[in-house]
Amino acid sequence: MAENKKFDPQALVEEIESKFELFQILNEEGEIVNEAEMPELSNEELVELMTRMVYTRVLDQRSISLNRQGRLGFYAPTAGQEASQIASHFALEKQDWILPGYRDVPQIIWHGLPLAKAFLFSRGHFAGNQAPEGVNVLSPQIIIGAQYIQAAGVALGLKKRKADAVAVTYTGDGGSSQGDFYEGITFAGAQKSPAIFFIQNNQFAISTPRSVQSVGKTLAQKGIAAGIPSVYVDGMDPLAVYKVTKDARERAVAGEGPTLIETLCYRYGPHTMAGDDPTRYRTTDTDNEWVAKDPLVRFRKFLEAKGLWDEAKEEAVIERAKEEIKEAIKEADKAPKQKVSELINNMHRGDLPYNLKEQLEIYLEKESK
Amino acid sequence: MAQMTMIQAITDALRCELRDDENVLVFGEDVGVNGGVFRATDGLQKEFGEDRVFDTPLAESGIGGLAIGLSLTGFRPVPEIQFFGFVYEVMDSISGQLARMSYRSGGVYNAPVTIRSPFGGGVHTPEMHSDSLEGLMAQQPGLKVVIPSTPYDAKGLLISSIRDNDPVIFLEHLKLYRSFREEVPEESYTIPLGKADVKREGSDLTIIAYGLMVHESLKAAEELEKEGHSVEVIDLRTIQPLDIETIIASVEKTNRAIVVQEAQKQAGIAANVVAEITERAILSLEAPVLRVAAPDTVYPFPQAEGVWLPTHKDVYETAKKVLTF
Numbered sequence: 001m002a003e004n005k006k007f008d009p010q011a012l013v014e015e016i017e018s019k020f021e022l023f024q025i026l027n028e029e030g031e032i033v034n035e036a037e038m039p040e041l042s043n044e045e046l047v048e049l050m051t052r053m054v055y056t057r058v059l060d061q062r063s064i065s066l067n068r069q070g071r072l073g074f075y076a077p078t079a080g081q082e083a084s085q086i087a088s089h090f091a092l093e094k095q096d097w098i099l100p101g102y103r104d105v106p107q108i109i110w111h112g113l114p115l116a117k118a119f120l121f122s123r124g125h126f127a128g129n130q131a132p133e134g135v136n137v138l139s140p141q142i143i144i145g146a147q148y149i150q151a152a153g154v155a156l157g158l159k160k161r162k163a164d165a166v167a168v169t170y171t172g173d174g175g176s177s178q179g180d181f182y183e184g185i186t187f188a189g190a191q192k193s194p195a196i197f198f199i200q201n202n203q204f205a206i207s208t209p210r211s212v213q214s215v216g217k218t219l220a221q222k223g224i225a226a227g228i229p230s231v232y233v234d235g236m237d238p239l240a241v242y243k244v245t246k247d248a249r250e251r252a253v254a255g256e257g258p259t260l261i262e263t264l265c266y267r268y269g270p271h272t273m274a275g276d277d278p279t280r281y282r283t284t285d286t287d288n289e290w291v292a293k294d295p296l297v298r299f300r301k302f303l304e305a306k307g308l309w310d311e312a313k314e315e316a317v318i319e320r321a322k323e324e325i326k327e328a329i330k331e332a333d334k335a336p337k338q339k340v341s342e343l344i345n346n347m348h349r350g351d352l353p354y355n356l357k358e359q360l361e362i363y364l365e366k367e368s369k
Numbered sequence: 370m371a372q373m374t375m376i377q378a379i380t381d382a383l384r385c386e387l388r389d390d391e392n393v394l395v396f397g398e399d400v401g402v403n404g405g406v407f408r409a410t411d412g413l414q415k416e417f418g419e420d421r422v423f424d425t426p427l428a429e430s431g432i433g434g435l436a437i438g439l440s441l442t443g444f445r446p447v448p449e450i451q452f453f454g455f456v457y458e459v460m461d462s463i464s465g466q467l468a469r470m471s472y473r474s475g476g477v478y479n480a481p482v483t484i485r486s487p488f489g490g491g492v493h494t495p496e497m498h499s500d501s502l503e504g505l506m507a508q509q510p511g512l513k514v515v516i517p518s519t520p521y522d523a524k525g526l527l528i529s530s531i532r533d534n535d536p537v538i539f540l541e542h543l544k545l546y547r548s549f550r551e552e553v554p555e556e557s558y559t560i561p562l563g564k565a566d567v568k569r570e571g572s573d574l575t576i577i578a579y580g581l582m583v584h585e586s587l588k589a590a591e592e593l594e595k596e597g598h599s600v601e602v603i604d605l606r607t608i609q610p611l612d613i614e615t616i617i618a619s620v621e622k623t624n625r626a627i628v629v630q631e632a633q634k635q636a637g638i639a640a641n642v643v644a645e646i647t648e649r650a651i652l653s654l655e656a657p658v659l660r661v662a663a664p665d666t667v668y669p670f671p672q673a674e675g676v677w678l679p680t681h682k683d684v685y686e687t688a689k690k691v692l693t694f
Contacts, residue, residue, distance in 0.1 A: 138474075139474065153435040
């Protein structure tokens with residue numbers, strides 16, 4: 001006979017929350033703390049992952065500086081999130097689709113978007129959004145949550161096409177409060193679509209701390225509402241992020257449906273370069289606590305101990321990054337100024353409606369002078 | 370040819386396109402095994418399978434996102450929003466995303482999506498079912514907005530909408546679903562988007578209307594004819610973009626015009642039609658262009674529809690004002 005127990009909903013919440021333990025492979029000292037989960041990565045792959053993370057850190061430093069010089073426009077800093085962004089991307093295949101948020105420019109760059117185009121996106125030029133053919137990325141999504149429902153659609157499309165591919169999307173901790181966040185994971189769950197949903201919990205949505213978004217102990221547990229597997233992972237640990245993404249991808253292409261992954265991380269910089277001042281809402285103590293968790297520091301230690309990395313190698317990556325960034329900015333400078341006639345012509349795939357036809361003529365006339 | 374109601378013509382258009390293009394997908398709330406709350410998708414899942422015609426969770430925003438994502442992987446989605454009053458839930462997917470797909474990607478991606486949705490008054494629906502919100506859609510660059518008033522138009526326009534490579538909002542008036550039958554060809558045919566139709570020719574006054582108001586206008590035109598006025602009735606069929614050529618040619622002939630809509634006066638698209646006529650044909654006008662529209666209140670409680678919705682009597686009165694100006 002079943003035990004006659006009083007139902008305690010609060011105890012149930014606590015029981016569920018207790019199951020979401022932080023998944024970690026590499027600790028802050030660069031030591032493997034979870035040998036059993038160690039992903040299969042060759043030495044070359046490990047070095048490549050570090051190379052990309054270092055490169056991305058340089059890209060962030062240079063982007064901030066170029067923004068301050070007025071040579072870039074909209075920019076959302078990424079320093080601190082390299083493991084979360086780059087290691088997750090590292091587990092993807094070329095045929096996978098990425099639906100990035102506004103802070104997720106690095107992932108689409110490593111997926112094939114030329115750096116010069118990323119800079120044009122920042123400046124506000126349509127050529128920055130013209131992904132080359134075969135590079136399956138959308139431009140960074142400004143409406144927080146929209147990328148989630150669209151990812152459910154891309155994933156269903158891939159499933160219907162029987163493609164060996166997944167749709168991957170990213171939002172932040174604040175974004176997990178949006179309706180589209182829940183609808184996206186619910187649809188992908190109900191349709192068993194090959195999608196991987198990331199919450200990069202960098203602890204702040206502009207000035208609003210994570211605790212104001214939700215009383216839940218983790219954000220990963222929100223996946224329970226959609227009935228999909230969910231993981232809470234150390235987002236400063238490249239190996240852990242890579243491993244959970246790889247596993248999610250395998251499940252997805254095997255037809256087992258989507259996964260929600262919360263990466264616990266931190267952004268060292270401001271929310272964006274448009275006047276946000278983190279000293280208003282963050283303490284130096286907290287910043288320092290997270291600087292100690294830096295994904296580059298621990299991965300560097302790990303690789304150095306294996307004899308795979310040294311200062312010279314790192315210096316070479318930094319120099320290469322700076323050189324390529326300089327070249328890309330030059331190339332972006334060469335992009336022709338946008339014309340209204342081009343904006344009109346980009347509006348429709350089919351014939352222009354009468355109003356745009358008329359306006360096209362007016363602007364072509366103006367532009368010919 | 371077969372005698373069809375508008376809803377049958379819509380089902381027939383969906384059937385033609387599901388048959389002729391394997392990328393066409395029909396989905397929404399209760400469109401599958403149930404065949405839709407108005408039977409618009411009746412029998413389609415049985416004929417084409419669950420992979421082509423399927424139900425979704427109850428979330429309009431998610432349906433919009435699904436359509437966008439499916440279009441990115443080469444499909445031609447035809448999602449349904451159960452009633453257009455629920456469009457607010459999916460405004461971002463439509464106006465913030467779909468409409469901008471081609472532009473924001475510099476032409477790399479496009480969104481061949483047709484959103485079908487019923488609207489319109491006169492059948493005592495509950496709250497937020499009958500509101501005329503086409504004006505919101507017409508204001509968004511990147512969208513085309515189609516509103517048929519007859520079974521024949523509905524089929525040809527829906528096939529054109531589905532084949533269009535840009536997003537189209539296809540609005541179906543509830544009162545016109547089964548109000549009359551008409552001869553509709555059984556094979557596929559198209560009617561160009563952005564092309565109005567002269568439903569009745571005349572020389573003294575142009576009445577420009579769309580949706581249910583086309584029929585109210587035709588009724589009014591008959592009464593006016595009895596009094597010796599020759600009235601032309603233009604059915605816009607596509608409210609964005611407008612068929613400027615047909616509108617202006619008619620106004621230049623009749624020199625007098627009114628615009629008739631079911632939406633509130635501050636909503637709809639009548640003001641846009643008036644502005645276009647004023648800009649392009651003011652020298653032809655013998656009288657100001659007046660509008661027939663609903664009062665600027667929230668859509669009426671069902672029992673008040675009779676006193677609130679514009680009818681042929683309002684069209685008649687406004688036409689008289691313009692004819693005797």
